Amino acid sequence: MEERFKGFLRTYLNLEMGYDTTGYLRPTLMTFSNSYVESVREGFEHLIADDSFGPDDYEQLTDIEFSDRGALHAYLRDMYDYLFNDAPQQPMPPAQGATPVPGHDGRSSSSRSVSLTGGLPFPVAVRST
Template sequence: MTMRDELPPRTGPWATRFDSEEAMVQADDALREAALKNHDLSPILPFEAVYGEGEGCLGKATAITIDPRRPYNADGEINYVYADFSTRGLLYGVYRPAEETEGMADEGAADQDGPTDDADLWNTTLYPYPGGYEEFDPVTVPLADLGLDVPGVDRRFVHFCAGILGVEAVDDLGMLRQTFDLAWPDYQDTIRAGLKHLVANQPMTVDQWFDLTYVQFPGQRELRAYLAQVYAYLFEDFDAMPVAPQ
């Protein structure tokens, strides 16, 4: 099984970090709560939902990038810019079911299929990211704008694409595969329906996919083939982990 440490490093347009352990723990607590409540392995929350509005979002995280408008200063040095998380920030959590969930242990409770408490979720990655720039906001973008307003697909599939198939976690898909069948049945159904729709109908262009995931594909054919492989990997026991372009 291909793992992240066997692949070249992958980076998005922003380098980000939490500014304190306290801010990271707050984010993890809120994202885990959202994951369990909504049956969502890759919840995404706006900063203000966790830290409060305006100044409450300051000092929680840092994001830095090279200014695309003026990459170099007059002296030839790289011109870095910092994101303003008080304007718009997003918190991404990517989780996977633990090897034995509480719901599985209690075989008599059919309504407990899938993770039911914190111990049932293992964290794959957790990170802050700026929002409100030119890309799609996975929390607010209408499903219709992505061609995803179809039966069986909901906001969780947008989160799956932006989080699990996004630049920060796409190379960790092998970790999810190990216990994906222990996820909530309704979540699996949503991901199955969404992937089938993307492969069959190709509603998203490669530019839209990049705006949502920061993963660039050379063309529509390559994107479709990759998503078909993701479907086969998660639902049809395809052996090799699909690897997105660098």
């Protein structure tokens, strides 16, 4: 895998940034040099065609987990369509498990995940009354 494409995945599709589907990614990518944009295009084309690239490989690059190769490749195809074929919406990666709120004892409240602007899940303590 080409280093510039790896850098794109690690930077823009990682656990922190990958859930921001507000529409910034395509215009941001298009501000880069033509050679960089072509490198990203070719990287996606290679991954989509590569049957050996799976969820573990993607997680090592982005910290985002996919349940299976089919779900990952569907996401990669949808991302390619968003970036290069004018698909109207950036795809959302799969929801990741919510983590417990540190120091929370669980007696008087519960922990649940909520979706905030941009779709990034955050653990939230909800106090029972």
